[in-house]
Amino acid sequence: MSNNKPIILLGGTGYIGSAIAQQLVATNINYHTVSRSDIDYTIRDPLIKFIKEIRPAFLINAAGYTGKPNVDVCEINKTECLQGNATLPGVIRAACEATGISWGHVSSGCIYTGSPNETGFKETDPPNFCFRTNNCSFYSGTKALGEELLAGAENVYVWRLRIPFNHIDSPRNYLSKLMRYESLLEATNSISHLNEFARVCVESWQKRIPFGTYNVTNTGAITTRRVSELINDKLGLDKEFCFFADEVSFMKTAAKTPRSNCVMDNSKLRGTGIAISQVEDALAKSLADWQWEHSPASV
C-alpha cells in the first residue's frame, strides 16, 4: 500500500488478532495494537483520543469474548460476553464515526443454525440463532446483537468467521479440538481457515471492496466425520473418533448451551475478487503443514 498511515488493531494478541497482525506484517502494513490495560478502548472517549493520536488509515476490531475453554463459559460470564461482543462494536462504531475512520469488525457466523438450501446462508438472511429467535447460546445472542448495533453504518466491514483452524496445533484450533475431545458431534459446517480469514480482512481494505457484511468461510461445507477422516489420513494417525449418538445426547452430557452448526454462502466475498479456497483444500493443506504444539502422544 502506498498509504503511510498506520492501522489500529484492537485485540491484536488474541487468536484471531494475532493472525491478522501476522498478515499485516507480511504485507508491510504498519499497525498499532493496544492492550486494554494501556488504553481502555471499550470506552468511547479514550478510544477517540487514541484514534486522534494515531490518525490511522483504518481500524480493525479483533477483540471479543469467546469463553475459555468454550462457549459454555459465556453462559456464566454474561456481562463480559455482552460487553465484548455487543457493546464494544457499538462503542467502536461511535468512535470511528466521530473521527471519520473506516474500520472492520470480526463477527461470527455462529448467529445461524442449519442449512437453508444447497449454498447456505447469505448475508441478506437474518440471523436465526440469536436472542430474537430465542434458541441460541448467550455467545451467539451477543454476536448477533453486536451486528444489530452496526446496522446502517456506512464505513464498516463485518467479517463473519466460523470455527477457525490452520496448521498450528492450539486449543483454539478446530482440528486440535476434534483430536482432543472425547466425543464429537456429527454436523455439517462451513469453517474458516484462520490465515485465509486474516488475509481477507486485510485485503478487504487494501482492495477497497464495498463496505458491508461478508461471510468469510472457505467455500463449501464439511461434516465432522469427514474432517476426522482427513485428520487420520493426512497426519497418518489411526485414532478412533467417537461420536455422540445425536445432539440430544451431546447436550445432555457435554454442553450447557446449544452450538451453532451451519452452512454459509461465501459467494458475496468471492464476487469481490478476493480469493478463498475450498474447505477440503484448506483442511488438507493445514494437515499437510501440521505443527504439533506438544507431541502426537497428547492426542
Next chain:
Amino acid sequence: MSNNKPIILLGGTGYIGSAIAQQLVATNINYHTVSRSDIDYTIRDPLIKFIKEIRPAFLINAAGYTGKPNVDVCEINKTECLQGNATLPGVIRAACEATGISWGHVSSGCIYTGSPNETGFKETDPPNFCFRTNNCSFYSGTKALGEELLAGAENVYVWRLRIPFNHIDSPRNYLSKLMRYESLLEATNSISHLNEFARVCVESWQKRIPFGTYNVTNTGAITTRRVSELINDKLGLDKEFCFFADEVSFMKTAAKTPRSNCVMDNSKLRGTGIAISQVEDALAKSLADWQWEHSPASV
C-alpha cells in the same frame, strides 16, 4: 435506621434517582451519589474501588438509559441504551458480589405487553416484550436483557417501575405527557406513582424483605381515557383529548418503535407488608396536589 453506614445511589440526579434521593433524605438515611464524570461506575474496577472507599450498607442503581424525549430515541442510540440498561446492571452485580454488598436495581415493567388475566403479569411470568420474543422496542429489549444478567444473583432487589407520575409537572411525568401530546393511544396500563416507588425501594431495604424481583406498580390498572377524564375533573380543565383510531394509526404517525402497554400484578410486593396505593387513588392525589411547571396555558 440504626445502621450508620451510608447508601450509594447511582443515577441520583435522574428523574427516578432524584425521587429516591428525596426519600432517603426524608428518612434520614445518609447517602452518597456520584456522577459518571467523577467516577465511571459503568466500569467494574472503579466501581469496586468506590464501594471499598465508602463501605456502604447498600447500593441503589437508579441509572439507566430511557431516551429523550421518548423511547424512540433508543432505536438510534442503541449502544448507550444497551450499556445503560443491560451491561451496567451486570457490572454492578459483579462489583457488589466482589465486595459483598447487597443492592437494588430499578428495572422496568416495559418488558411485558398485554394483560394475561384479571390481575396482570406476575414476577414469575417470563418477559413477553423483549429480544427473546422479538416484538419489542430496543429499550424494552435491553431492560429485559439487564434482568437476565441479574438472574441467580442472591443479594439484589429488582424493582420494576412502569410509567412514572406524581404531582409535579415534568417532561417525564405521565400526566404531563398526556396533557401535552397531540394525540393519545387508548390502552390499559399499570403505572407507578414515582414517590411511592421511591418509598418502596428504600423500604425494601429498611424492612429487609426477601431479595428478588418486585412489580412496583400501584394496585390495579387504568385506561388512558380514564386518566384523561381524571385530569380534566381534578384540574378543572376542559381539554379535549384526541385519541388515535388504533395502535396501527399510532405506529404509523407518531412512533418509530412499539410501546409496551401492560397490566401488572403487585401482590408479591403487597405480601411483604409494604404499602402501595390503588392506582386511581394515587392519580387523584397527584392531581389534587398538582404543581404546574410553567402554567396551565402551555397545556
